[in-house]
Amino acid sequence: MNTSTICQNTKAALPDLLLDPAASTSAAAREHMDACPGCREEFQQLQATFALLDAWEAPEPSPYFDQKLAVLLREAQNEPPAGWFERLRSRMMFNTGRQFRPALAGALALVLLVGGGTFADLSLGHHPATPQVSATVNDLRIMDTNDQAFQTMDQLMQDENAPADTNTATPPAS
Amino acid sequence: MEDMATLAISPGLLEDLQAAESHHAAGDFAQMDDAVIMLELRTGNMAGFDYLIQKYRKPIIRFMYRMVHNQAVAEELAQEVFLRVYRSRETYRAEARFSTWLYRIATNLGVNHARDTRRERSASTVYLDEPDPESGTTPDVADTAPDVEAKILRRERMEAIRQHVMSLPERQRMAVLMHKYEGMDYRQIGEVLKLSESATKSLLFRAYQTLREKLKDFI
Ligand SMILES: [Zn+2]
Numbered sequence: 001m002n003t004s005t006i007c008q009n010t011k012a013a014l015p016d017l018l019l020d021p022a023a024s025t026s027a028a029a030r031e032h033m034d035a036c037p038g039c040r041e042e043f044q045q046l047q048a049t050f051a052l053l054d055a056w057e058a059p060e061p062s063p064y065f066d067q068k069l070a071v072l073l074r075e076a077q078n079e080p081p082a083g084w085f086e087r088l089r090s091r092m093m094f095n096t097g098r099q100f101r102p103a104l105a106g107a108l109a110l111v112l113l114v115g116g117g118t119f120a121d122l123s124l125g126h127h128p129a130t131p132q133v134s135a136t137v138n139d140l141r142i143m144d145t146n147d148q149a150f151q152t153m154d155q156l157m158q159d160e161n162a163p164a165d166t167n168t169a170t171p172p173a174s
Numbered sequence: 175m176e177d178m179a180t181l182a183i184s185p186g187l188l189e190d191l192q193a194a195e196s197h198h199a200a201g202d203f204a205q206m207d208d209a210v211i212m213l214e215l216r217t218g219n220m221a222g223f224d225y226l227i228q229k230y231r232k233p234i235i236r237f238m239y240r241m242v243h244n245q246a247v248a249e250e251l252a253q254e255v256f257l258r259v260y261r262s263r264e265t266y267r268a269e270a271r272f273s274t275w276l277y278r279i280a281t282n283l284g285v286n287h288a289r290d291t292r293r294e295r296s297a298s299t300v301y302l303d304e305p306d307p308e309s310g311t312t313p314d315v316a317d318t319a320p321d322v323e324a325k326i327l328r329r330e331r332m333e334a335i336r337q338h339v340m341s342l343p344e345r346q347r348m349a350v351l352m353h354k355y356e357g358m359d360y361r362q363i364g365e366v367l368k369l370s371e372s373a374t375k376s377l378l379f380r381a382y383q384t385l386r387e388k389l390k391d392f393i
Contacts, residue, residue: 014379015375015376015378015379018379019353019360019375019378019379020359020360020384045381045386045390046382046386048386048393049382049385049386049389049393050354050382052331052335052392052393053335053339053350053354053355053385053387055328055332056240056332056335056336056339056355057332057333058235058236058239058240058355059239059245060232061231061232061235061249062245062249063254065231065235065249065252066227066231066247068253069227069231069253069257071219072253072257073220073223073256073257073260076257076260076261077220163348166374168323173208
């Protein structure tokens with residue numbers, strides 16, 4: 001193995017050296033750095049950068065934080081429970097379980113396609129019961145629903161644009 | 175539904191469930207998994223939720239602060255995070271660590287806020303002789319000269335760190351905030367950002383390499 005290959009291997013091990021010093025890849029790299037000033041300098045600079053970031057401090061919470069939050073939570077306790085669509089959205093946005101996502105995205109697309117966003121129509125059918133809601137309210141509701149859907153879609157797209165090894169992600173520990 | 179059927183067969187189970195759902199003394203929560211406390215919130219156990227808030231409010235406020243660089247806004251967003259956790263108590267499944275879920279919500283809110291205010295932020299330039307937007311203080315001219323210089327240098331350095339972290343690509347930025355400032359490991363950061371461990375590792379490494387280049391004058 002020539003010198004430049006060793007240097008490349010060492011550079012490949014730098015993330016572990018910097019971020020996870022106990023990792024097994026670190027030992028060989030460490031040994032090489034003892035003898036190679038170039039690799040050593042690169043690592044030392046990264047280490048110094050990592051340490052420099054400590055200078056960015058964040059303030060303590062203000063004394064009113066807990067009080068304000070308590071008020072907000074009391075209000076939330078009195079709210080009616082979330083509808084199924086809200087729950088579906090929340091689950092798609094925040095859960096880590098990738099396995100459900102394609103199915104949910106499909107379901108959401110279907111809802112938009114069939115209902116044009118007025119998903120209530122799915123259960124009510126196209127009975128004249130719905131027109132009680134004014135056109136404006138309906139439009140607003142469609143816009144809101146579509147907006148939520150687009151946000152979700154946006155997120156799904158982002159995930160697809162992620163590096164190829166994304167799909168090897170291990171399922172989260174429970 | 176399954177639960178109901180089981181209950182009909184075995185009434186004793188109902189008592190067990192009620193015992194499990196009964197509220198705990200504050201000290202008990204420290205022994206419990208966050209996910210279990212979260213599941214109890216569905217049954218209305220607010221004391222457990224108070225415990226989770228106390229445990230996570232500082233890290234979450236800090237996390238939001240580094241995203242928005244304004245304490246008042248950071249606290250509002252942090253309140254919104256906990257409010258959303260509360261509102262989503264029905265959809266929470268213990269399939270992910272509670273903290274992963276919490277940071278997922280915080281990341282979404284922070285990123286959306288950053289997108290909404292991107293234009294305003296790019297228009298504002300920070301001048302060192304103006305009051306600090308966070309603390310409202312200016313470098314104290316009554317201090318001895320070396321002190322002022324040290325303060326200005328410290329502030330310049332913090333400002334440079336902030337600006338260069340902020341100008342990283344979104345995922346790199348979030349990864350650095352979680353790794354450097356929240357002390358999270360690759361695996362959990364990967365869970366929040368929906369990336370594999372190796373992708374998270376290279377994302378972080380690229381971020382630190384960029385920062386090394388940009389911040390070399392301060393090293
Ligand atoms: Zn070398």
